[in-house]
Amino acid sequence: MTDGPAVATEDVFKRIDKSKDELVASLLDLCRVRAIGPANGGEGEGKKADLVRGWLKDLGLKPERFDAPDDRVPGGKRPNVVVRSGKGNRLWFLCHLDVVPPGDAPAWRVDPFKPKLMDGRVYGRGTEDNGQAVAAVLGAYRAVLDAGATLGRSIGLAFVADEETGSGHGAKFLLEQGLFGAKDTFLVPDRGASDGDEIEVAEKSLLWLRATVRGKQAHASRPDQGANAHRAGAFLLTLIDATLPKRFPGSDARFRPSTSTFEPTKKEANVPNVNTIPGEDVAYFDCRVLPSVRTKDVVRVARELAAQTSRTFGVQATVDVVQEESSPPTPGDAAVVVELSRVLQAVRRLRPRLVGIGGGTVAAPFRRKGFPVAVWQTTDQTAHNVDEYARVDNLVADAKVFAALMLGRA
Numbered sequence: 075m076t077d078g079p080a081v082a083t084e085d086v087f088k089r090i091d092k093s094k095d096e097l098v099a100s101l102l103d104l105c106r107v108r109a110i111g112p113a114n115g116g117e118g119e120g121k122k123a124d125l126v127r128g129w130l131k132d133l134g135l136k137p138e139r140f141d142a143p144d145d146r147v148p149g150g151k152r153p154n155v156v157v158r159s160g161k162g163n164r165l166w167f168l169c170h171l172d173v174v175p176p177g178d179a180p181a182w183r184v185d186p187f188k189p190k191l192m193d194g195r196v197y198g199r200g201t202e203d204n205g206q207a208v209a210a211v212l213g214a215y216r217a218v219l220d221a222g223a224t225l226g227r228s229i230g231l232a233f234v235a236d237e238e239t240g241s242g243h244g245a246k247f248l249l250e251q252g253l254f255g256a257k258d259t260f261l262v263p264d265r266g267a268s269d270g271d272e273i274e275v276a277e278k279s280l281l282w283l284r285a286t287v288r289g290k291q292a293h294a295s296r297p298d299q300g301a302n303a304h305r306a307g308a309f310l311l312t313l314i315d316a317t318l319p320k321r322f323p324g325s326d327a328r329f330r331p332s333t334s335t336f337e338p339t340k341k342e343a344n345v346p347n348v349n350t351i352p353g354e355d356v357a358y359f360d361c362r363v364l365p366s367v368r369t370k371d372v373v374r375v376a377r378e379l380a381a382q383t384s385r386t387f388g389v390q391a392t393v394d395v396v397q398e399e400s401s402p403p404t405p406g407d408a409a410v411v412v413e414l415s416r417v418l419q420a421v422r423r424l425r426p427r428l429v430g431i432g433g434g435t436v437a438a439p440f441r442r443k444g445f446p447v448a449v450w451q452t453t454d455q456t457a458h459n460v461d462e463y464a465r466v467d468n469l470v471a472d473a474k475v476f477a478a479l480m481l482g483r484a
């Protein structure tokens with residue numbers, strides 16, 4: 075490394091420090107927009123996409139739009155805003171525009187869509203998830219350009235819709251547009267630790283199972299004439315609950331918890347009155363399975379248990395898959411992971427750890443297509459909570475990491 079680029083990097087960082095108020099202002103502007111997806115009862119990301127496109131144009135960039143058709147929102151389109159700079163293998167910064175509903179709005183310290191800066195934190199829905207990343211990526215790019223520095227690599231910026239409700243009109247749609255080169259890599263700033271020292275490289279597979287028991291409804295005084303689906307269902311539920319952790323006991327220290335998990339969750343209501351023996355019983359499991367376990371093996375075992383229940387109780391018990399999502403981990407020696415680690419050491423004096431998580435991020439569809447993805451940012455993990463917030467210090471510090479990556483040097 076020569077002196078020249080090192081000086082320029084410092085200059086970019088100084089500009090980021092000086093632009094703190096501007097970063098906060100853009101985060102506040104973003105979070106005043108109610109960009110809730112239609113599946114959650116909102117009108118989508120249109121207004122927020124216009125805001126971001128305006129900022130990109132102010133930077134002299136030419137944002138492209140990739141609109142996914144969706145009749146449920148005004149205008150019928152879900153916007154995905156993209157900037158491509160340079161040619162060849164790009165490093166993509168992938169952020170999302172949509173937010174989840176506030177939940178228990180009266181419980182908030184602020185009106186969730188009137189974000190407020192208090193004690194070094196910006197409170198409001200969408201501040202951490204994912205406004206902080208949008209503001210930091212844009213702020214980093216602005217600082218690089220203002221400093222007169224040149225990008226050290228080809229980069230892409232993507233501000234996508236629909237992350238909170240499956241990404242079908244967002245990242246998954248973009249993946250079908252032929253936009254990404256085979257050697258592109260991705261940084262998804264949508265999850266992280268308070269110290270900024272966790273790079274997520276792996277996700278457990280998500281597997282939702284529904285266990286249905288069909289018996290025979292009868293008067294509760296005449297069980298001899300019925301087949302109690304509730305009793306058989308309760309048996310099956312506890313059998314699955316006790317068996318799956320024993321059959322799939324592996325552990326992987328990158329994850330918290332380190333094992334696969336199999337949680338009974340939703341339970342459908344059966345009869346409304348006490349004196350009827352239920353003819354049907356339906357319960358659900360949310361399973362988060364380590365990448366080393368094949369989800370189809372979990373399904374096979376659950377179905378064996380259903381068959382055993384059918385035989386024991388004279389009912390018809392079945393297990394079906396409601397949802398299944400798995401993605402291969404990004405290797406720890408993938409260039410994007412190695413480079414991000416180096417930048418975090420150089421810029422933030424951190425020794426990052428590679429971790430796995432149980433929840434799915436937008437990294438999954440990219441990893442399924444073979445792209446390396448690092449998921450990283452600095453947050454207190456308040457996403458989706460009441461009183462969601464983003465720390466201003468994290469906003470500034472993350473912008474420096476993004477700028478260093480854009481410059482291609484630490």
Ligand SMILES: [Zn+2]
Nearest residue numbers: 203204237264
């Ligand atoms: Zn998010």
